[in-house]
Amino acid sequence: MATNTIARRSFAETGPRTPVVDSVRVDQVTPGARRGTAVRLILAILIAFLMLIPVIWMAMTAFKSRPDATASPPKVIFTPSLDGFIGLFTNRTQLSAGALAAELKRPDLSFWDRQALARGMRIIGPSKFVQQIQNSLIIALISTLLAVTLGLLSAYAFSRYDIPGKGDWLFFILSTRMLPPVVVTIPIFLMYRAVGLYDTHIGMILLYTVFNLSFSVWLLKGFIDEIPIEYEEAALVDGYSRLQTFRKIVLPQCVTGIAATAVFCLIFAWNEYAFALMLTSERARTAPPAIPANLGVGGIEWHVIAAGSLLFLIPVVIVTFALRRYLLRGVTFGAIRQ
Amino acid sequence: MAEIELRQVAKKFGNLWAVKPMDLTIHDGEFVALLGPSGCGKTTTLRMISGLEAVTAGRVYINGEDVTWLSASQRNIAFVFQFFALYPQMTVRQNIAFPLESQGMKRALINQRVDEVVKILRIEHLLQRKPGALSGGDKQRVALARALVRKPACFLMDEPLGALDAEFREAMRAEIKRLHLAQHATTVYVTHDQVEAMAMGDRIVVMSAAEIQQIGTPAEVYHTPTNLFVANFIGSPGMNLVPGKYADGRVHLPGGSVCTVPPAWQPALAALPSDDVILGFRPEATQVSDTGALRGTVYASDLHGSYTMLHISLERTGRINGNGGDKIVHIRTRRDVAYPLGTEIRFDLDPEMMRFFDPKSEKALSKEARG
Numbered sequence: 001m002a003t004n005t006i007a008r009r010s011f012a013e014t015g016p017r018t019p020v021v022d023s024v025r026v027d028q029v030t031p032g033a034r035r036g037t038a039v040r041l042i043l044a045i046l047i048a049f050l051m052l053i054p055v056i057w058m059a060m061t062a063f064k065s066r067p068d069a070t071a072s073p074p075k076v077i078f079t080p081s082l083d084g085f086i087g088l089f090t091n092r093t094q095l096s097a098g099a100l101a102a103e104l105k106r107p108d109l110s111f112w113d114r115q116a117l118a119r120g121m122r123i124i125g126p127s128k129f130v131q132q133i134q135n136s137l138i139i140a141l142i143s144t145l146l147a148v149t150l151g152l153l154s155a156y157a158f159s160r161y162d163i164p165g166k167g168d169w170l171f172f173i174l175s176t177r178m179l180p181p182v183v184v185t186i187p188i189f190l191m192y193r194a195v196g197l198y199d200t201h202i203g204m205i206l207l208y209t210v211f212n213l214s215f216s217v218w219l220l221k222g223f224i225d226e227i228p229i230e231y232e233e234a235a236l237v238d239g240y241s242r243l244q245t246f247r248k249i250v251l252p253q254c255v256t257g258i259a260a261t262a263v264f265c266l267i268f269a270w271n272e273y274a275f276a277l278m279l280t281s282e283r284a285r286t287a288p289p290a291i292p293a294n295l296g297v298g299g300i301e302w303h304v305i306a307a308g309s310l311l312f313l314i315p316v317v318i319v320t321f322a323l324r325r326y327l328l329r330g331v332t333f334g335a336i337r338q
Numbered sequence: 339m340a341e342i343e344l345r346q347v348a349k350k351f352g353n354l355w356a357v358k359p360m361d362l363t364i365h366d367g368e369f370v371a372l373l374g375p376s377g378c379g380k381t382t383t384l385r386m387i388s389g390l391e392a393v394t395a396g397r398v399y400i401n402g403e404d405v406t407w408l409s410a411s412q413r414n415i416a417f418v419f420q421f422f423a424l425y426p427q428m429t430v431r432q433n434i435a436f437p438l439e440s441q442g443m444k445r446a447l448i449n450q451r452v453d454e455v456v457k458i459l460r461i462e463h464l465l466q467r468k469p470g471a472l473s474g475g476d477k478q479r480v481a482l483a484r485a486l487v488r489k490p491a492c493f494l495m496d497e498p499l500g501a502l503d504a505e506f507r508e509a510m511r512a513e514i515k516r517l518h519l520a521q522h523a524t525t526v527y528v529t530h531d532q533v534e535a536m537a538m539g540d541r542i543v544v545m546s547a548a549e550i551q552q553i554g555t556p557a558e559v560y561h562t563p564t565n566l567f568v569a570n571f572i573g574s575p576g577m578n579l580v581p582g583k584y585a586d587g588r589v590h591l592p593g594g595s596v597c598t599v600p601p602a603w604q605p606a607l608a609a610l611p612s613d614d615v616i617l618g619f620r621p622e623a624t625q626v627s628d629t630g631a632l633r634g635t636v637y638a639s640d641l642h643g644s645y646t647m648l649h650i651s652l653e654r655t656g657r658i659n660g661n662g663g664d665k666i667v668h669i670r671t672r673r674d675v676a677y678p679l680g681t682e683i684r685f686d687l688d689p690e691m692m693r694f695f696d697p698k699s700e701k702a703l704s705k706e707a708r709g
Contacts, residue, residue: 230423233390238488239411239440252427 055313061306069303082115084307088129092121129290129308136286136312139201140269143208147265148258150209151216156246158217159224160232170218177214181274189278199280207275212265219264223257224250259326267316287312340401340491340524341366342387347396349382355548356382359396362543362550364492367522369515371539373532375571379548380528381496387526388494389413400491411440416485420497422477424469430480431465437488455487458517475506482517492524499534511537532572536560544568560620562693566700569618569693577618578667580652581697584608584615591617592665593653595632600689606703607694615703616695621647623691624669630684636677637666646671650683 016029027033061069065081086092090112095103103122116123158166188207189198197203227250235245277289291308320327341364348359357379364370372380385391387398389410398406405413416437424433431452438448456462459479469477478498485493498514499507515538518525529535535542536556544551544559544567552564563569563577570576582589582597584607589597597617599607607615634650652665669685677683694703 228421228423230419230421231425233410234417234419234423234425234484235436236390237388237410237415237417238437238484241411244440249425 058306058309061303062310064303064306066301066303069306070300081303083119084301084303086112086116086119086123087301087304088307088311089127090116090123091125091127092116092123095120095122128285129287132285132287132290133311135201135204135280135284136270136288137315139204139208139284139286140266143205143212143269144262144265146205146209147212147216148220148262151213151220151261152254152258155217155220155224156250158221160229170221173214173217176210181272185274185278188275192279199282199284201284203279204276204284204286207279208265208269208272212268215268216261216265219261220254220257223254223260227253256326259323263319263323263327266319270316341399342492342524342526343399343402344383344387345397345399347383347386347398348394349379349386349391350394355379357386358548360550362553364524364526367524369518369525369527369538369540371535371542372526372528372545373535373539373542373571374530374545374551376530378545380530380543380545383545384494384496384526384528388415388417390417414488414491416488416490416493418478418481418485418493418495418498420500422469422481422501424472424477424480424484426469428468429465430461430467430469430472433469433480434483434487437484441488451487452483455483458486458520459483459513473506474502475510478502478506478510479513482514486517486521490523492526493518495525495527497529498527500529500531507534514538533574536572544571546571561691562702563618564702566616566695569695569702573620575621575647575668577620577693578669579695580617580665580667582615582617583613584610585613589615589617591632591652593634595634595652597631597687597692598689599694600692602705603692603694603703606705610696610703611698614697616697618693618695618702619667619687619691621668621670623688624671624685625688626669626671626675626683626685628684630686632687633682633684634667636679636681636683638679639677641673644673646673646675646677648677648683650685 011030020029060076060078062084063080063082064075064078065083068075068078068081069084095117099122100117100120104117109117113123157163158170163169192198192203197206231249231253232245235249236242240248271288272286273288276286280286280289287308291305291312342362343364344360344362346359346361347357348355349357360383362383372383374380382391386393389405389408389412393406396406397404400413400415410417424430425436428436434452434455435448438451443451452465453462456465459482461476461479461483464472464476464480469480472480481498495514499510502510511534514527518538527535527538539556541553541555542559543553546567552559552568554562559568559572563572566579569579580591582591584590584599587599587601587604589599589607591597632652634652636648637651638649640647640649648669648671650667650669652667671677695701696703
């Protein structure tokens with residue numbers, strides 16, 4: 001109809017300028033829809049940036065010197081410094097000018113010693129934080145291992161055996177999750193003190209295991225339910241025992257579920273604050289309640305706190321990033337049929 | 339290799355009979371198809387033979403040995419599942435070797451057996467693949483190989499072709515049949531597809547409502563069904579079943595058609611408590627002719643390539659099928675003659691192919707009068 005090719009023609013007449021080579025509905029290739037996609041993308045990036053500002057600010061503060069960290073107005077551009085990390089990992093003493101000069105002549109100074117001396121201090125030993133990070137690691141890893149192992153076995157039983165009152169049991173298990181930690185910390189504190197579990201690794205491992213177990217049973221049951229029973233029946237006919245079948249057939253097939261569950265349990269145990277604050281003090285204190293304790297002596301040590309928080313964040317970020325595929329499966333399990 | 343015998347075997351789920359007490363003997367080397375609609379208990383029967391399902395009552399014997407309370411792994415049977423149940427994390431070779439490994443067989447011997455079996459099924463080229471990368475037909479070949487490799491006493495197959503595309507299904511049907519003939523292994527084959535059962539079975543066990551309806555060769559269940567269920571279930575479409583009234587050597591059908599009963603049948607019909615009778619005939623037992631005894635109008639016609647299937651309405655009531663509606667029968671005619679819808683048509687029945695049923699008991703009558 002239109003003889004003039006320069007005249008604007010509607011999308012309905014011309015179609016998209018480039019051939020459509022992906023699977024997409026017609027209304028999604030109109031110029032309007034394409035613009036909408038671009039706008040949404042920009043919005044998403046903006047929101048993500050807004051959300052990340054506190055984290056970015058924390059990372060920046062971790063590398064500020066003490067005056068920079070508390071400067072007002074806040075400094076966005078600053079000279080990076082390791083003050084925060086030195087403060088986090090070491091205990092130091094202030095040296096007089098004479099002692100400082102003498103100390104500087106020692107031949108066995110490490111990089112960190114020199115850093116401290118440059119600030120007029122001498123490192124006299126590691127801080128408690130090293131111990132606390134260790135506690136966090138031990139407690140989180142062992143409780144995760146226990147929660148996943150026990151959860152897997154009971155999830156398998158719930159999935160495959162006809163247990164009397166199965167629904168009630170499952171609900172009961174889930175209900176342990178319904179109380180907010182705040183409500184149960186005091187009774188648990190009293191009980192732990194009575195039986196000598198207060199401020200022990202075993203006490204914390206036990207607590208996190210129990211707390212994660214309900215979650216682990218439910219999540220893993222979902223994954224095991226999805227494994228067709230025929231595989232096991234085939235193995236049974238092929239001459240294997242129930243236990244061998246579990247090990248050779250079921251286990252390899254729910255690796256995804258195990259990974260997803262482990263990540264969730266690990267993140268919970270690693271991040272847990274309320275119980276750790278109430279139930280530990282010296283020996284078994286984990287990192288989450290320990291980091292803000294640096295709010296400590298003679299002014300708030302923001303750069304130290306930030307350094308601690310940043311270090312604390314790293315393992316979770318690594319694990320989450322490495323297993324993000326499984327995490328998504330864990331969140332959507334049952335919703336998407338693979 | 340093995341004879342399987344079920345004596346009064348039954349299964350209840352709660353209060354529901356999945357399989358009512360049944361007797362069944364499957365002879366050595368026989369291929370028996372358990373046929374029936376879904377939920378009729380055929381799969382439960384198979385699972386009871388395998389030991390994957392415990393019986394509620396009765397005894398299972400394999401080769402004369404009472405295996406009722408032996409576990410599946412102790413019965414030396416092979417089970418082929420509908421969805422193959424190939425272990426997804428293992429390669430084809432590992433899958434096939436799996437049953438042998440449980441017996442603690444030497445590696446070299448396992449490899450030798452696997453190689454033999456894959457040659458029979460022509461899947462040598464697939465050994466290193468994972469099941470996920472195989473087509474449906476190949477998956478089933480691997481599943482068969484896994485069953486074959488341990489040289490079991492018998493093969494139990496639960497709708498092994500049910501999950502396959504139509505094109506693979508026919509090829510695999512022939513392959514399983516050939517395999518059976520070559521191995522001469524006792525095979526119990528569950529299917530809801532009567533074509534499959536007819537094509538493969540030495541004998542067919544027709545099941546419905548948790549009971550055996552008929553046991554017989556494919557020809558027997560097709561030509562002399564013992565009751566209305568079997569008559570209707572076997573064949574596609576099933577046997578035409580037309581209610582009528584018997585009087586003086588004739589059956590009066592709806593729409594005024596009258597069918598003469600062959601003399602051999604007359605005593606049996608006369609012995610019925612009432613004059614109600616059901617006439618059965620297969621679509622191919624008809625002959626269109628201008629002087630035919632039965633008449634009706636063409637309701638629909640399907641061209642099947644080599645023949646045309648006419649749907650004939652014997653009586654025009656204006657309603658369609660179902661209770662009180664038109665009685666539709668199917669007849670098979672030449673492919674090259676077209677019958678427009680609504681055409682009046684007459685046809686005769688082959689007297690040899692007529693069957694009669696008692697509408698009360700739903701059982702087939704037999705030529706010899708029983709009183």
